[in-house]
Amino acid sequence: MAKSIDVSDLDIYYGDFKAVEGVNMTIRAKAVTAFIGPSGCGKSTFLRALNRMHEVIPGARVEGKVIVSGQSLYEPGIDPVAVRRQIGMVFQRPNPFPTMSIYENVLAGMRLNSKKISKSDADAIVERSLQGANLWTEVKDRLSKPGMGLSGGQQQRLCIARAIAVSPEVLLMDEPCSALDPISTSAIEDLIHELKSEYTIVIVTHNMQQAARVSDDTGFFNLKATGEPGHLVEFNPTNKMFTNPDEESTEAYISGRFG
Amino acid sequence: MLSSTEATGKPVVRLGDRLFSGTARLAAMLIMVALAGVAVFLVVEGLPGLSAPADIYRPADDFWSYVGPLVWGTVLAAVVALVIAIPFSVGLALFISHYAPPRIAGPIAYVIDLLAAIPSVVYGLWGGLALAHWMTPSINWLYDNLGFIPFFAGPPSVTGRTMLTAGIVLSIMVIPITTAISREVFAQTPRLHEEAAMALGATRWETIRLAVFPYAKSGVVSGVMLGLGRALGETMAVAMVLSATPVVTLNLISNSNPATIASNIAANYKEATPDRQSLLIATGLVLFIVTFVVNFIARLIVARSERNVTR
Numbered sequence: 001m002a003k004s005i006d007v008s009d010l011d012i013y014y015g016d017f018k019a020v021e022g023v024n025m026t027i028r029a030k031a032v033t034a035f036i037g038p039s040g041c042g043k044s045t046f047l048r049a050l051n052r053m054h055e056v057i058p059g060a061r062v063e064g065k066v067i068v069s070g071q072s073l074y075e076p077g078i079d080p081v082a083v084r085r086q087i088g089m090v091f092q093r094p095n096p097f098p099t100m101s102i103y104e105n106v107l108a109g110m111r112l113n114s115k116k117i118s119k120s121d122a123d124a125i126v127e128r129s130l131q132g133a134n135l136w137t138e139v140k141d142r143l144s145k146p147g148m149g150l151s152g153g154q155q156q157r158l159c160i161a162r163a164i165a166v167s168p169e170v171l172l173m174d175e176p177c178s179a180l181d182p183i184s185t186s187a188i189e190d191l192i193h194e195l196k197s198e199y200t201i202v203i204v205t206h207n208m209q210q211a212a213r214v215s216d217d218t219g220f221f222n223l224k225a226t227g228e229p230g231h232l233v234e235f236n237p238t239n240k241m242f243t244n245p246d247e248e249s250t251e252a253y254i255s256g257r258f259g
Numbered sequence: 260m261l262s263s264t265e266a267t268g269k270p271v272v273r274l275g276d277r278l279f280s281g282t283a284r285l286a287a288m289l290i291m292v293a294l295a296g297v298a299v300f301l302v303v304e305g306l307p308g309l310s311a312p313a314d315i316y317r318p319a320d321d322f323w324s325y326v327g328p329l330v331w332g333t334v335l336a337a338v339v340a341l342v343i344a345i346p347f348s349v350g351l352a353l354f355i356s357h358y359a360p361p362r363i364a365g366p367i368a369y370v371i372d373l374l375a376a377i378p379s380v381v382y383g384l385w386g387g388l389a390l391a392h393w394m395t396p397s398i399n400w401l402y403d404n405l406g407f408i409p410f411f412a413g414p415p416s417v418t419g420r421t422m423l424t425a426g427i428v429l430s431i432m433v434i435p436i437t438t439a440i441s442r443e444v445f446a447q448t449p450r451l452h453e454e455a456a457m458a459l460g461a462t463r464w465e466t467i468r469l470a471v472f473p474y475a476k477s478g479v480v481s482g483v484m485l486g487l488g489r490a491l492g493e494t495m496a497v498a499m500v501l502s503a504t505p506v507v508t509l510n511l512i513s514n515s516n517p518a519t520i521a522s523n524i525a526a527n528y529k530e531a532t533p534d535r536q537s538l539l540i541a542t543g544l545v546l547f548i549v550t551f552v553v554n555f556i557a558r559l560i561v562a563r564s565e566r567n568v569t570r
Contacts, residue, residue, distance in 0.1 A: 053458060089454075091458070095451040159455070
């Protein structure tokens with residue numbers, strides 16, 4: 001049930017500080033959309049605004065619209081908890097729940113959403129999610145071991161399994177490979193390729209090769225100047241972005257002349 | 260600089276490091292020495308109290324029947340205090356760390372810390388004079404409606420000076436300590452874990468259950484242990500609320516309540532004969548041991564639950 005996301009004229013504020021200004025874009029369903037740009041340009045903030053995770057920070061608010069399959073996320077009656085159940089998130093550093101086993105970690109979201117799951121259903125969900133995250137064969141014999149005992153790359157795939165266990169419509173990834181070694185990174189990138197047949201995926205990355213490898217569309221964020229809000233410079237299919245971008249500053253950033 | 264180490268072949272030791280580690284070691288050893296000193300004093304001075312002539316133990320006949328009701332009273336008062344204090348402390352700490360806006364959380368935390376600074380005599384006065392008086396209607400209500408539970412078997416005290424009142428006074432003394440420590444560990448929950456829960460669509464309470472409690476469990480137990488120490492050892496507050504009878508009873512609302520070890524020592528030590536004094540010191544030794552055992556059991560429980568988590 002992947003959904004597309006329409007963003008129009010989105011401004012994001014932290015208190016009085018305007019962090020991101022005037023973003024318009026359409027994120028396609030069942031595709032990978034990558035955001036690139038220098039640090040502090042608001043791409044992570046923007047990503048978090050897509051499932052209202054930025055509200056964790058006191059004083060954070062948005063103006064503008066984010067519409068997921070006809071439903072605006074910021075209507076007054078919308079519960080951010082419900083939004084996050086539809087739009088999952090994977091973080092920069094792997095964060096399995098330290099007190100839970102691998103099995104329980106995968107089920108954590110399910111346990112919140114539905115009161116009772118039968119043992120056989122639970123087993124099926126755990127196997128399906130871990131297989132979906134390409135982790136099943138590595139952990140199937142030690143599901144009762146703590147999630148923290150896995151390697152960093154495995155932990156991150158466990159977090160992805162946990163996120164897809166609740167069957168979200170969209171999966172947001174905030175620099176999911178920045179704390180991982182190249183082999184784990186490549187495992188996650190392969191996984192992203194597979195996941196896009198079922199989910200709409202949005203990924204923030206500092207690694208331009210990664211954006212080029214995994215994404216179908218790319219958005220380039222930048223600051224107009226220091227202290228000014230971040231904005232979306234260019235949003236185009238990844239191919240075009242990396243060969244013949246519309247904006248000169250995009251080309252400058254991608255070719256390494258700045259940033 | 261490098262060549263000088265190679266020349267002497269000795270590892271470089273900085274004066275500051277040595278000074279600091281020496282001071283830290285000294286402090287650690289001093290505490291152990293003080294603790295050992297107390298234990299030795301209690302054993303040496305208290306031993307005669309274990310086998311004194313029978314009339315020393317009046318109204319009881321021997322040491323164990325003398326100290327039994329006191330141990331019972333000590334543990335009962337502490338348990339009542341903790342049963343009341345733990346939910347309040349954890350709730351308060353959560354409110355301060357996760358629910359209240361910072362503008363309110365700061366002042367509340369400050370006021371609760373202040374509670375810890377009030378001397379126990381003052382709590383005792385308040386408990387014996389004011390709280391006991393206010394408690395009488397509640398005690399009658401408990402007797403009328405819940406009298407079938409052994410705790411409220413009555414007959415209800417007319418003065419309100421009951422074990423329940425003492426427990427409430429103690430709980431108010433325990434709450435600041437337990438709250439302060441719980442609040443600190445709740446606030447230190449890694450943001451990463453809380454965000455993991457929230458991104459799965461956890462509500463505020465579910466986030467706390469999923470990310471905060473598992474992380475903070477052992478810290479909260481530490482806070483409760485410190486509070487328990489205060490409740491077990493409290494003298495004046497209990498002595499001023501309860502008029503003691505050497506009985507072993509579950510009844511929390513009657514007129515006959517056992518004293519606690521500490522309050523019994525405080526109430527009797529001044530006018531005691533030397534024999535009687537060593538008896539009181541021997542009860543102190545028992546309290547010392549009870550405290551150790553309780554702490555040890557609590558640590559064991561925490562260690563076990565943490566082992567389950569990591570292995």
